[in-house]
Amino acid sequence: MMDVFCNLTLSDVQKARLQRGLGKVQLHHFDENVPENIARPYFEKSDIVFGNPPSSWIVTHPSLCWVQLESVGFGEYLSLNWNTLGNRLTITNLSGFFSDPVAESILAGVLAFYRGIDRLVLLKHAADWQGDLLRPSLRTLHGANVVLFGQGAVNARFADLIAPFGCSITRFGRGWETASLNKSLAQADLVVSTVPDTPETRGVFDRGRLNHMKRGSIFANFGRGSVVHDDALADALEGGLLMGAVIDVTRDEPLPVEHRFWRTPNLILTQHSGGGTGNEIDRKIEWFLDNFGRYQRGEKLHAVVDFARGY
Amino acid sequence: MMDVFCNLTLSDVQKARLQRGLGKVQLHHFDENVPENIARPYFEKSDIVFGNPPSSWIVTHPSLCWVQLESVGFGEYLSLNWNTLGNRLTITNLSGFFSDPVAESILAGVLAFYRGIDRLVLLKHAADWQGDLLRPSLRTLHGANVVLFGQGAVNARFADLIAPFGCSITRFGRGWETASLNKSLAQADLVVSTVPDTPETRGVFDRGRLNHMKRGSIFANFGRGSVVHDDALADALEGGLLMGAVIDVTRDEPLPVEHRFWRTPNLILTQHSGGGTGNEIDRKIEWFLDNFGRYQRGEKLHAVVDFARGY
Numbered sequence: 370m371m372d373v374f375c376n377l378t379l380s381d382v383q384k385a386r387l388q389r390g391l392g393k394v395q396l397h398h399f400d401e402n403v404p405e406n407i408a409r410p411y412f413e414k415s416d417i418v419f420g421n422p423p424s425s426w427i428v429t430h431p432s433l434c435w436v437q438l439e440s441v442g443f444g445e446y447l448s449l450n451w452n453t454l455g456n457r458l459t460i461t462n463l464s465g466f467f468s469d470p471v472a473e474s475i476l477a478g479v480l481a482f483y484r485g486i487d488r489l490v491l492l493k494h495a496a497d498w499q500g501d502l503l504r505p506s507l508r509t510l511h512g513a514n515v516v517l518f519g520q521g522a523v524n525a526r527f528a529d530l531i532a533p534f535g536c537s538i539t540r541f542g543r544g545w546e547t548a549s550l551n552k553s554l555a556q557a558d559l560v561v562s563t564v565p566d567t568p569e570t571r572g573v574f575d576r577g578r579l580n581h582m583k584r585g586s587i588f589a590n591f592g593r594g595s596v597v598h599d600d601a602l603a604d605a606l607e608g609g610l611l612m613g614a615v616i617d618v619t620r621d622e623p624l625p626v627e628h629r630f631w632r633t634p635n636l637i638l639t640q641h642s643g644g645g646t647g648n649e650i651d652r653k654i655e656w657f658l659d660n661f662g663r664y665q666r667g668e669k670l671h672a673v674v675d676f677a678r679g680y
Numbered sequence: 681m682m683d684v685f686c687n688l689t690l691s692d693v694q695k696a697r698l699q700r701g702l703g704k705v706q707l708h709h710f711d712e713n714v715p716e717n718i719a720r721p722y723f724e725k726s727d728i729v730f731g732n733p734p735s736s737w738i739v740t741h742p743s744l745c746w747v748q749l750e751s752v753g754f755g756e757y758l759s760l761n762w763n764t765l766g767n768r769l770t771i772t773n774l775s776g777f778f779s780d781p782v783a784e785s786i787l788a789g790v791l792a793f794y795r796g797i798d799r800l801v802l803l804k805h806a807a808d809w810q811g812d813l814l815r816p817s818l819r820t821l822h823g824a825n826v827v828l829f830g831q832g833a834v835n836a837r838f839a840d841l842i843a844p845f846g847c848s849i850t851r852f853g854r855g856w857e858t859a860s861l862n863k864s865l866a867q868a869d870l871v872v873s874t875v876p877d878t879p880e881t882r883g884v885f886d887r888g889r890l891n892h893m894k895r896g897s898i899f900a901n902f903g904r905g906s907v908v909h910d911d912a913l914a915d916a917l918e919g920g921l922l923m924g925a926v927i928d929v930t931r932d933e934p935l936p937v938e939h940r941f942w943r944t945p946n947l948i949l950t951q952h953s954g955g956g957t958g959n960e961i962d963r964k965i966e967w968f969l970d971n972f973g974r975y976q977r978g979e980k981l982h983a984v985v986d987f988a989r990g991y
Contacts, residue, residue, distance in 0.1 A: 469820055469822050470795070470818065470820050473791060473794065473795055473820050473821060473822070474795045476787075476791060477788070477791035477792055477794070477795040477797050478795075478797060480784060480787060480788035480791060481788055481792060481797050481801075483784065483788070484781070484784055484785045484788040484789075484950075484953075484954075485950070485953060485956075486788050486789060486792050486797060486798075486801075486948065486950075487797070487801050489948060489949060489950055489951060489953070490792075490797075490798050490801040490802065490948065491801065491802075491805060492949075492951070493942065493947070493948070493949050494802060494805070496937055496942040496943075498934035498935055498937075498951060499951060500933065500934055500951045500952060500953070501952075501953075501956075503951060503953040503956060504953055504955075504956025504957070504958075504960065505956070505958050506958060507781065507953060507956040507957050507958060508957055508958055509780055509781050509784050509957055510784060511780050511784070529844045530844050530845070532843075532844055533840045533841050533843055533844065534841070622811065623809035623811055624809055626807055626809075631804065631807040632807075636804070637797065637800060637801065637804070638800060638803075638804050639795075639796070639797075639800055640800060640803070640809055640810060640811045640814060641811060641812075642795075642796060642800070642811070642812075642814040642815055642818060643795075644815075645812075645814060645815025645816070645818040646815070646818050646819055646820055647815075647816050647817060647818060647819055649815065
């Protein structure tokens with residue numbers, strides 16, 4: 370008899386849906402705030418985990434077979450010894466799960482700058498009619514030069530969404546070359562970074578590279594905050610080199626109240642909400658149950674993490 | 681020898697571009713703030729006008745052949761006697777000219793509600809991190825039921841832009857039927873009105889019809905303010921029937937400081953900037969010169985106004 374451990378925060382309806390999908394398999398569900406001494410024994414006797422358990426629990430559980438994470442990121446498990454663990458334990462993540470909402474958030478933020486929504490929201494707050502005075506500062510995304518830095522599901526979906534805008538799109542993925550990237554940045558109206566934190570991506574958008582960007586361009590970061598140097602980005606926005614930036618991810622989250630970004634002009638902070646939707650827990654349950662069906666039938670699981678590759 | 685009168689506000693570079701395009705044709709250019717007694721004699725001797733002259737000037741100019749308006753709207757000329765005037769005078773407008781920026785503004789406003797940009801802009805202003813708390817309220821446009829009220833160039837372009845979102849689109853144009861519209865509104869997640877002010881469209885979105893709309897839906901008006909009843913819309917937003925409204929056009933513009941819309945929640949006021957772009961004067965000049973070439977070659981002009989139809 371199989372046991373499944375789950376530590377997502379679920380409503381009663383969601384718990385019932387999960388149990389129904391698991392059939393006769395025993396479900397042990399504990400909210401994340403249940404004390405370790407109560408939850409951990411049930412974790413220890415489970416074969417499958419749905420959620421993100423502490424990495425220390427994984428190491429000491431000798432018969433765990435499969436963990437379905439409820440995230441795309443898995444940085445907290447990178448330091449485990451996967452040369453040994455990898456032989457008996459499979460980890461799957463939600464790769465691709467958030468691509469639709471994140472791509473919509475990127476487009477929402479970018480269009481906000483092109484069409485002045487960020488300023489209009491503040492003008493409404495101040496009951497200030499600017500009307501025709503706004504028009505000279507407005508632009509369209511139509512026909513823009515776009516650089517997509519990162520070739521995962523999010524940028525693929527974003528490229529789909531902007532297809533009707535007639536943009537020229539240049540893509541950079543693993544093995545990108547400095548000269549080629551710098552040349553493209555100099556001509557880009559919009560740069561969208563969706564890459565994870567890896568030694569290769571850390572600090573790519575430092576002061577030197579931001580200074581390569583075209584005057585009046587827009588920068589969007591929906592990957593990881595470590596890709597960009599915060600002060601260099603804030604300077605580029607304050608100095609008017611960049612028209613705007615849409616930042617979903619920052620080095621520290623929550624962003625500390627004293628951080629300069631709060632006072633940086635033409636910066637939309639989406640507060641790592643890019644992947645959010647009202648129905649995301651329901652969708653995660655369906656994702657897990659689909660993978661659980663594959664597991665039972667001995668089929669290949671969806672979105673198996675490759676720890677050797679690092680993302 | 682032909683004479684062209686123009687009353688757009690132009691830079692020296694733009695004036696030079698216009699004269700170059702007109703070749704040997706005499707250009708009389710006066711900014712809108714030049715007194716009538718100086719400008720009007722040059723208007724009287726011109727065959728062609730580029731701009732929106734006072735309607736009283738048109739009536740008393742017996743040899744005027746063609747007016748290229750710098751707008752889509754031509755309400756200020758509707759009351760003239762077109763049964764007589766129409767025999768000797770052609771009016772062209774900029775129909776379709778603004779469809780690209782307006783469609784982008786509609787999408788920018790709509791996505792702002794789905795992805796929380798309006799709230800995020802105010803949270804940044806207040807240096808307030810909400811993070812994960814935002815996620816349950818976020819939604820995606822993907823797969824939404826969309827009603828397009830108005831079948832002109834703007835809604836056609838908007839339909840192009842949302843093609844990748846996999847929406848179900850229902851269109852209503854002239855001759856729409858009440859029962860059919862009400863039924864569609866009850867199922868629509870998003871309703872976009874782009875119709876002009878005509879007896880048929882005035883007050884279409886009154887209290888009764890807004891109450892037919894689906895709970896949590898979004899309403900966008902980029903046609904004319906007379907289509908909607910302001911108080912009914914404000915009530916629908918305050919009461920939570922509508923998730924949001926994107927309003928480009930209002931009955932009074934500028935919107936009076938005491939108007940309720942300034943204090944209505946979940947309302948993005950784009951202040952009739954929807955058609956604006958930094959290069960719009962340049963684009964208007966090119967539009968006029970293109971039509972001028974047709975005029976000289978005796979070809980059919982682009983976007984001739986049909987005063988019998990009223991738009």
